[in-house]
Amino acid sequence: MSKYLILIFENEAAYATADQAVFGEVTAAHRAFLDDNKDVLLGGEALQPTTTATSIRDGVVTDGAFAETKEALGGYYLIEAPDLDAALAVAKHVPARFGGVEVRPIKEFEG
Amino acid sequence: MADSPRGGAGGADAAAQGARAQNHPDPVTTAVTEAHRREWALVLAATARVTGDLDLAEECVQDAYAKALTTWSDSGIPTRPAAWLTTTARNRALDLLRRDAALRRRLPLLIEEPPDPEPDIPDDRLRLIFTCCHPALALEAQVALTLRLICGLTTSEVARAFLLSEPTMAARITRAKKKIAAAGIPYRVPDSEDLPVRVEAVLTVVDLVFTTGHTAPAGDDLVRTDLVDRARDLARMLRTLLPGDAGVAGLLAFILLTDARRKARLDAHGRLVLLADQDRTLWDRAAIAEGRRLVREALRRRPPTRYALMAAIAAVHADAERWEHTDWLEIIGLYDILLRHWPSPVAALNRAVAVGFGRTPEEGLRALDALAFEPRLAGYAYLAAARADILRRLGRVADARAAYEEALLFTDNEVERGFLTAELGKLQRFEGKR
Numbered sequence: 097m098s099k100y101l102i103l104i105f106e107n108e109a110a111y112a113t114a115d116q117a118v119f120g121e122v123t124a125a126h127r128a129f130l131d132d133n134k135d136v137l138l139g140g141e142a143l144q145p146t147t148t149a150t151s152i153r154d155g156v157v158t159d160g161a162f163a164e165t166k167e168a169l170g171g172y173y174l175i176e177a178p179d180l181d182a183a184l185a186v187a188k189h190v191p192a193r194f195g196g197v198e199v200r201p202i203k204e205f206e207g
Numbered sequence: 208m209a210d211s212p213r214g215g216a217g218g219a220d221a222a223a224q225g226a227r228a229q230n231h232p233d234p235v236t237t238a239v240t241e242a243h244r245r246e247w248a249l250v251l252a253a254t255a256r257v258t259g260d261l262d263l264a265e266e267c268v269q270d271a272y273a274k275a276l277t278t279w280s281d282s283g284i285p286t287r288p289a290a291w292l293t294t295t296a297r298n299r300a301l302d303l304l305r306r307d308a309a310l311r312r313r314l315p316l317l318i319e320e321p322p323d324p325e326p327d328i329p330d331d332r333l334r335l336i337f338t339c340c341h342p343a344l345a346l347e348a349q350v351a352l353t354l355r356l357i358c359g360l361t362t363s364e365v366a367r368a369f370l371l372s373e374p375t376m377a378a379r380i381t382r383a384k385k386k387i388a389a390a391g392i393p394y395r396v397p398d399s400e401d402l403p404v405r406v407e408a409v410l411t412v413v414d415l416v417f418t419t420g421h422t423a424p425a426g427d428d429l430v431r432t433d434l435v436d437r438a439r440d441l442a443r444m445l446r447t448l449l450p451g452d453a454g455v456a457g458l459l460a461f462i463l464l465t466d467a468r469r470k471a472r473l474d475a476h477g478r479l480v481l482l483a484d485q486d487r488t489l490w491d492r493a494a495i496a497e498g499r500r501l502v503r504e505a506l507r508r509r510p511p512t513r514y515a516l517m518a519a520i521a522a523v524h525a526d527a528e529r530w531e532h533t534d535w536l537e538i539i540g541l542y543d544i545l546l547r548h549w550p551s552p553v554a555a556l557n558r559a560v561a562v563g564f565g566r567t568p569e570e571g572l573r574a575l576d577a578l579a580f581e582p583r584l585a586g587y588a589y590l591a592a593a594r595a596d597i598l599r600r601l602g603r604v605a606d607a608r609a610a611y612e613e614a615l616l617f618t619d620n621e622v623e624r625g626f627l628t629a630e631l632g633k634l635q636r637f638e639g640k641r
Contacts, residue, residue, distance in 0.1 A: 098391045180343055180392045199390075
């Protein structure tokens with residue numbers, strides 16, 4: 097079994113202008129995903145928008161995200177899967193209506 | 208697994224190279240070369256199942272081929288070379304794994320299930336193909352891995368095929384293998400649900416190998432026969448492994464029907480001959496007959512696959528005994544279906560050319576001009592070349608010349624450059640006479 101991190105990248109502007117109904121749908125979609133994938137989920141969180149981010153580079157603290165991109169990291173799920181195909185099959189069901197997801201294998205250290 | 212603890216397998220690479228390069232091959236060298244060409248994928252796939260690691264499998268298979276050169280000289284060529292090579296490679300792998308417990312621990316797990324004592328060999332090759340052509344790998348990496356692992360080309364041969372330096376290609380292959388291991392790309396035939404999409408990815412790789420060979424993007428040769436032959440071998444292998452797949456039948460048909468014109472595409476002086484001017488008696492009739500049978504079979508599937516339609520278009524050309532007999536309306540109709548399901552600017556360009564012959568040049572020109580602002584055709588020499596040809600036929604000499612010059616700007620194949628330059632020269636002589 098390997099671990100994979102599913103990073104959710106979405107357009108923050110789309111959420112900023114979305115109405116309550118949209119938020120309701122997104123929340124329901126994530127609940128359904130959580131229910132359907134209980135067996136493989138190891139964890140997951142949603143993040144506050146990048147306007148709340150603080151970066152540190154070479155000890156210097158600055159306002160904002162590390163890299164300015166149209167689609168920003170907005171949350172993640174950590175899953176367990178036997179191989180990439182199985183991980184992708186789970187990742188395909190992660191709700192991301194204003195963007196997409198990236199699947200990254202977790203590095204295992206020996207001993 | 209690129210960080211194989213016992214280094215690369217360059218020596219065996221050289222042995223395989225040497226076997227191929229020998230000028231007066233003895234029966235053993237011929238048998239090894241033949242087995243390399245025909246059985247590499249089978250032997251590697253069966254060995255990878257034991258090792259659980261592609262690098263180690265590759266190394267053991269290369270050792271087995273090198274050993275075959277000496278052993279077969281001493282004790283004769285075995286009746287089943289592939290079985291001999293597989294057994295030798297697997298024994299070597301098991302030996303290494305037994306001796307080196309550390310290596311065994313460090314091997315990334317490629318296979319989950321324990322090795323089958325009676326492995327289904329065709330299935331093993333499919334596993335290898337689907338691993339090499341996994342959509343999680345960049346297309347160029349898929350192509351490189353396919354040529355390296357399935358066709359058994361050396362890294363330097365793969366590099367030459369794509370006009371890249373050997374270190375660049377070696378890095379590309381290493382990166383791809385690392386991703387297979389680190390991301391856990393499985394060594395498995397996909398589930399039936401994913402199979403159609405995954406077969407499509409495999410076909411794209413084989414098509415790219417064929418297209419790159421059929422008209423080399425650069426260099427002195429119009430055709431890279433090594434690549435064309437590899438693509439046809441791959442398509443044939445897929446046909447054996449997936450006999451019911453209409454996309455596979457279509458691609459093999461497309462390759463056979465298109466490559467059937469090979470001998471007629473150059474004249475005695477090595478100059479390019481357009482389809483319109485080709486000596487059709489030089490076309491390979493056996494390949495055309497086989498291609499036709501496959502097209503008929505592939506078109507029985509509804510809706511037709513992309514490659515079945517492309518093959519059908521090639522078959523319409525093959526059916527015309529003379530250029531004047533070409534059924535352009537049939538070709539335009541087939542392009543219409545193709546574009547409806549798989550819109551692509553290149554297919555639209557080919558349709559426009561067919562319109563220029565099947566209807567009127569003016570209509571063809573309008574269809575070509577509609578593509579002028581298509582970003583994916585910016586710098587695509589065939590758009591300018593197609594315009595040049597129609598403008599020439601319409602007698603718009605100055606416009607035709609500008610279009611030929613534009614086409615030359617984007618053409619790196621010397622044979623094609625020679626053709627375009629000759630056409631330009633003819634136009635200038637024509638202008639001079641006026």
